[in-house]
Amino acid sequence: MAVDSLWHYQFRIIMxxxxxxxxxxxxxxxxxGVFLESMNQTVGVDFYVHFLEIEPDLRIKLQFWDTAGQxxxxxxxxxxxxxxxxxxxxxxxxxxxxxESIRKWHQEVMDTVKxxxxxxxxxxxxxxxxxxxxxxxxxxxxxxxLLEAKYIETSAKSNRNVGEAFQILTLGIYEALKSGKMRxxxxxxxxxxxxxxxxxxxxxxxxxxxxCSC
Numbered sequence: 001m002a003v004d005s006l007w008h009y010q011f012r013i014i015m016x017x018x019x020x021x022x023x024x025x026x027x028x029x030x031x032x033g034v035f036l037e038s039m040n041q042t043v044g045v046d047f048y049v050h051f052l053e054i055e056p057d058l059r060i061k062l063q064f065w066d067t068a069g070q071x072x073x074x075x076x077x078x079x080x081x082x083x084x085x086x087x088x089x090x091x092x093x094x095x096x097x098x099x100e101s102i103r104k105w106h107q108e109v110m111d112t113v114k115x116x117x118x119x120x121x122x123x124x125x126x127x128x129x130x131x132x133x134x135x136x137x138x139x140x141x142x143x144x145x146l147l148e149a150k151y152i153e154t155s156a157k158s159n160r161n162v163g164e165a166f167q168i169l170t171l172g173i174y175e176a177l178k179s180g181k182m183r184x185x186x187x188x189x190x191x192x193x194x195x196x197x198x199x200x201x202x203x204x205x206x207x208x209x210x211x212c213s214c
């Protein structure tokens with residue numbers, strides 16, 4: 001069986017933030033396990049895939065859309081917002097302007113995705129540049145609370161909290177599914193499921209129970 005077929009849910013996630021904050025570096029480190037000191041700027045949208053098992057026998061396919069931060073590509077990247085279940089809001093801890101842009105990115109997505117629910121994580125990137133820090137942790141946490149998002153600081157260079165950032169978001173999407181805030185549907189591609197349509201998270205638990213009773 002092909003690896004790509006071995007999943008229960010597919011979550012589509014969009015990377016958001018100004019140019020040069022390190023969105024592509026984060027994804028490259030997470031999806032491919034490598035860090036490149038220099039990467040070409042994203043033109044339009046790039047795609048990455050990663051698989052994550054968040055519970056025993058519950059495998060998630062994460063499909064990432066890495067969007068360009070430049071204004072001239074905005075009309076292209078906006079078209080991907082609506083079919084996203086999660087958003088990674090990324091700013092550079094050493095670049096104050098990129099932090100101040102986060103509200104704009106968040107609002108732009110919120111204006112587009114309605115009525116669908118979307119889960120966000122706020123990421124302060126390049127934590128290895130501590131001496132050049134321009135944004136304090138408490139200030140960033142305050143903004144995250146305002147945006148109803150979790151906050152975490154990462155470094156693709158040192159691999160600090162990279163996996164944790166995406167796991168936080170994945171678990172947030174899964175919790176939204178379990179609570180009913182988010183539901184898979186044929187008209188929306190943010191979440192796809194191979195589980196039975198009846199109360200899918202509960203159905204998964206029942207399947208695990210059947211396996212244990214054999």
